[in-house]
Amino acid sequence: xxxxxxxxxxxxxxxxxxxxxxxxxxxxxxxxxxxxxxxxxxxxxxxxxxxxxxxxxxxxxxxxxxxxxxxxxxxxxxxxxxxxxxxxxxxxxxxxxxxxxxxxxxxxxxxxxxxxxxxxxxxxxxxxxxxxxxxxxxxxxxxxxxxxxxxxxxxxxxxxxxxxxxxxxxxxxxxxxxxxxxxxxxxxxxxxxxxxxxxxxxxxxxxxxxxxxxxxxxxxxxxxxxxx
Numbered sequence: 583x584x585x586x587x588x589x590x591x592x593x594x595x596x597x598x599x600x601x602x603x604x605x606x607x608x609x610x611x612x613x614x615x616x617x618x619x620x621x622x623x624x625x626x627x628x629x630x631x632x633x634x635x636x637x638x639x640x641x642x643x644x645x646x647x648x649x650x651x652x653x654x655x656x657x658x659x660x661x662x663x664x665x666x667x668x669x670x671x672x673x674x675x676x677x678x679x680x681x682x683x684x685x686x687x688x689x690x691x692x693x694x695x696x697x698x699x700x701x702x703x704x705x706x707x708x709x710x711x712x713x714x715x716x717x718x719x720x721x722x723x724x725x726x727x728x729x730x731x732x733x734x735x736x737x738x739x740x741x742x743x744x745x746x747x748x749x750x751x752x753x754x755x756x757x758x759x760x761x762x763x764x765x766x767x768x769x770x771x772x773x774x775x776x777x778x779x780x781x782x783x784x785x786x787x788x789x790x791x792x793x794x795x796x797x798x799x800x801x802x803x804x805x806x807x808x809x810x
Contacts, residue, residue, distance in 0.1 A: 736783025
């Protein structure tokens, strides 16, 4: 299975599939494809897994595309300016915990399911960081990155604090906590919100330079208000 990135601002990834090769993605993510590719829509593992993905920001149904002849092309595009990251889940890979909405597509040998954090406080106060996606298995998975990607390799015990919306993914060896910003003035006037994500090594952490929720909030704040 070959693939290439097309475009720079809002890129797409185009695959060349031979007969029998497949990829799956969330509903509605396909951008273009050759005529000799079959489509099968399913809950990808059952209704409960489908409902779990809905909570994590993905669709209830997943689409699996399979080439019925050699040299068939299919493309999936990112939704906002940024990039597309390929992670090769080889044997021995610890697996990934992924921010909701970052999953783009994967080979059928890669499993995607919802990952609830053990600490209830993370869910009550962590906002977008509570419900994440658990990626395991072997094969290639492709993630959408908003803005530019920054990859950090944390050493054992090494800590990095990140705005939750700037986290793309991290290996399962990395511990994940929600931490409150200290000080009333810092909370009210610091502009960083009430909570930060605390990541503790060892393991690889993938960050993105754009927090799309913050970006969307700024756009909304500039829209004219209705006089009614």
